[in-house]
Amino acid sequence: MKIAFDAKRFFHNASGLGNYSRDLVRILAHYFPENEYVLLNKNKSERGESILENSNVHFIETSKGRMSRQFKMGIDAQKEKADIFHGLSGELPLKWEKTPIKKVVTIHDLIFVRYPQYYSFFDRQIHLWKFKRATQIADKIIAISEQTKKDIIHYLKVPETKIEVIYQGCHKAFKEQQSEEFTQQTKQKFNLPEKFILNVGTIEDRKNLLNIVKAIKGTDIPLVVIGKKTKYYQKVAGFISKNTMEKQVHFLEGVSMDELAVIYKLADIFVYPSFFEGFGIPVIEALFSKTVVITSNRSCLPEAGGKDSVYINPDDYHDIRSKIQFLWDNEAERKRRADKGFEFVQKFNDETIANELMNFYQKIL
Structure with missing residues (x-):
């Protein structure tokens, strides 16, 4: 089997869609080495270099031309005699020849429809048009959660039979045990507190960091934050400054994937x-x-967290505070839930997801 991918995000997105793209190709190449995987884009980058070292993974430059991703990439995949073309980030090329090729698109979320206030009018319209068009062109659609599947059916009016849920995993660094030496180096490099709570993700309205900061106000619980700053950061920083919490909230930058795994x-x-x-x-x-x-x-967060994570109302920082304080004061309960959570998360391991993807591909051929 030969599978071609739209590799724009694979090469050019550091997190989010980039991680999804790289992990998907990496696990397929590892667990199904008998297939060929073609990465199509106008250029490549240092991201994903180790994946390209696999003999069954190849980069092919998209044909030159204006809007080549929309008008050339699909035809390039057909010329390569690919059996399947997989758009990894909600888009598919608009132009195709008559040569047979199955078309798949992954849709991650429809947040721009659910929460329009976070997007400009122009961005909302472009996203909606691209996603609708992709769902029309695609033979099958992958949703990354049951929540996303429901949203595709509701907002894009796609028949349920056209959609399959295949969860995504995460970077292999989180499943590896880093050395004690590297762990100590990371602690020292970032001057980490002995005990702390952690938040990771883009610092933006939707991620709701401010309510964590409000929740720990008046406690001695340190918070470590790792994420790209947006305008919303100023709002959080203003609250921290007003309440003299600068020594309690630590913002880290320049964190590598292995350092993140340690943290x-x-x-x-x-x-x-x-x-x-x-x-x-x-x-x-x-x-x-x-x-x-x-x-x-x-x-989708209960889907990702399982029954042994602790759930809060994100609008209510008092609820967040009480749950943090409960776990902070109870080491045995933290360990019990962490162990159960580790058992649950095995459903998102690489081999399981690779098998689900390959079964999906084989069914549509």
């Missing part, structure tokens, strides 16, 4: 009170790290 493992509690997610990869990363999770009781 997850060192954290006592991972707190993720997002208002809405398509899946919630940080929750999976925490569970693989054997760190107990507190997360929201809405969207």
Whole structure:
């Protein structure tokens, strides 16, 4: 089998869609080496270099031309005699020749429809048009959660029979045990507190960091935050400054994937009170790290967290505070839930997901 991928996000997105793209190709190449995997894009980058070292993974430059991703990439895949073309981020090329090829698209979320206030009018219209068009062109659609499947049916009016849920995993660093030496180096490099709670993700309204900061105000619980800053950061920083919490809240930058994996493992509690997610990869990363999770009781987050994570109302920082304090004061309960969470998260391991993907591909041929 020969599978071609739209590799724009594979090469050019550091997190999110980039991690999904790289992990998907990596696990397929590892567990199904007899197939050929073609990465189509106008250029490549250092991201994913190790995956391209596999003899069954190849980069092919998209044909030159204006809007080549929309008008050339699909035809390039057909010229390569690919059996399947997989758009990894909600889009498919618009132009195809008559040569047979099955078309698959992964849709991660429809947050731009559910929460339009987070997007400009122009971005909302472009996203909606691209996603609708992709669902029309595709032979089959992958949704990364049951929540996303429901949203595709509701907002894009796609028949349920056209959609299959295949969860995503996370980077292999979270499943590895880093050395004690590297762990100590990471602790020293970032001057980490002995005990702390952790939040990871873009610092934006939807991720709701401010309510974690409000929840720990007046406590001696340190918070470590890792994520790209947006305008919303100023709102959080203003609250921290006003309440003299600068020594309690630590913002880290320049964190590598292996350092991030260590920090997850060192954290006592991972707190993720997002208002809405398509899946919630940080929750999976925490569970693989054997760190107990507190997360929201809405969207897909209970799917990602399982029954032994602790759930909160993200609108209510008093609820967040009481759950944090309960786990902070109870080491045995933290360990019990972390161990159970680690058992649960095995459903998102690489081999399981690779098998589900390959079964999906084989069914549509």
